[in-house]
Amino acid sequence: MNRHKRGIELQKILTKSILKKEYIDNKLSSHKIAEKYNTNHTTVNKYLKKYEFCIRNKSESLIGRKRDILTCQNCGCKESNHHRANKQIALTVHHIDYNKMNCKENNLITVCNRCNIKANANIDYWFAYYKYQIKTIKETI
Numbered sequence: 001m002n003r004h005k006r007g008i009e010l011q012k013i014l015t016k017s018i019l020k021k022e023y024i025d026n027k028l029s030s031h032k033i034a035e036k037y038n039t040n041h042t043t044v045n046k047y048l049k050k051y052e053f054c055i056r057n058k059s060e061s062l063i064g065r066k067r068d069i070l071t072c073q074n075c076g077c078k079e080s081n082h083h084r085a086n087k088q089i090a091l092t093v094h095h096i097d098y099n100k101m102n103c104k105e106n107n108l109i110t111v112c113n114r115c116n117i118k119a120n121a122n123i124d125y126w127f128a129y130y131k132y133q134i135k136t137i138k139e140t141i
């Protein structure tokens, strides 16, 4: 298959909804998506940019996790206290405004999975709560 034809094919495959499903919902990395759809991650990133997805980079979530000293900002449990394999208490990054496309530092806060699940209900409460939390974090650094 020539390059041009392959490009057109990819355009049909790497659609916005597919990328949303794989990248946002399934949390696959651009490398993993590239593998799955038989292309390279540069191409996947190109499409992610085209559809205005915010590209996760490792450092972005690391900044958040470092800033929060690898501690759940709700219950205070520390990642080091737990086995990372224990999914319930592993740390994750919560999007304060519930918009997974918004990866700005002040929209990301470190929480454990347990607390992240809680944030799926009473959204208004948790939104206000973490907005407040992030403000106090920012003021202490």
Ligand SMILES: [Zn+2]
Pocket: 072, 073, 074, 075, 076, 077, 111, 112, 113, 114, 115, 116
């Ligand atoms: Zn927690």
